[in-house]
Structure formats: C-alpha cells, structure tokens
Amino acid sequence: MTENYLTLLEESLRRKLQVLAEIQKYNLRQQEIFQSDQVDLDKFDEYVAEKGVLIDKLTALDSGFEKLYAKVAEELKTDRQRYAGQIKTLQALVAEVTETGVAVQAQEARNKKLIEDYFKRERDGIRMNRKTSKAAINYYKNMNKSSLVMPVFMDDKK
DSSP states (O other): OOHHHHHHHHHHHHHHHEEEEHHHHHHHHHHHHHHHOOHHHHHHHHHHHHHHHHHHHHHHHHHHHHHHHHHHHHHHHHHHTTTHHHHHHHHHHHHHEEEEEEHHHHHHHHHHHHHHHHHHHHHHHHHHHHHHHHHHHHHHHHHHHHTSOOOSSHHHHH
C-alpha cells in the first residue's frame, strides 16, 4: 500500500515539474512582449490568465502531495530502509521542484521589473504629451488674442 502512495507522490512531483516548466514558458513569452518594440497588452493579459490556471493546478498538486505524504510519513520513518530507493527518488524530485520554483520566482521578478519600466515610460510619455498639448493650447490662445489687436499704423483717411 505504501509503495502505491510513494508512486503517487512521485507522479505528483513530476506533474508539478511539468506545470512549472509551462509557467517558465509563459514567463519567457511575457518577457518577450515587454522587450519588443510593440507591446501587446492583450497578449500579456492572455498569458497572465493562462498562468493563473497553471498556478491553480500547482496549488492543487501541492495540497494533494501534502495530504498523501501525511498518510505515509509515519511508515516511512519507521521502515526507511525498505523504501530507501523510492525515498531517494522523491528527494531528488523535491530538490528539482525547489530549484525550478526558485527559477520561476527569479523570472517573475525580472518580468515585474520589465513591466514597471514599461509603465513608467508610458506615464512619462503621457506626461510629456500633456505638457506639449498644454503649450500648444497656450500658444494658440495667445495668438488668437493677439489677432484681436487692431493695427496701429493703419491709414483711416481715404
């Protein structure tokens, strides 16, 4: 019975690695979006939604793994030698999942910086456009007021 649980734990970790790999792909796609000349925010939103689904899967896998491990933890502690090979495999998979998780977090941090920089540039551009528009409007108003002034050197005699 415990061997079946250990096999399920191993499968759960392998699925978690697959989900993390998919998340890494979406992170790379998001990075490409913000490094390109034409930022496609609709595509970015689509990737965020798809990553949300993957994160939900990851959470479910974590929860299932913890529940399953709780069922076999006591037997693994008492009869460690019997399951040594499977335990070693699980430890290697946990280490790989942890390493991949750290890599995903690093990608997320880099993408966050790219996104913040993009929006800062956009805000600065909007601010500059406002200043330019305001200057143009002021110029237009001043020029219209100046056209109301009657020419001083006009000969009224005819």
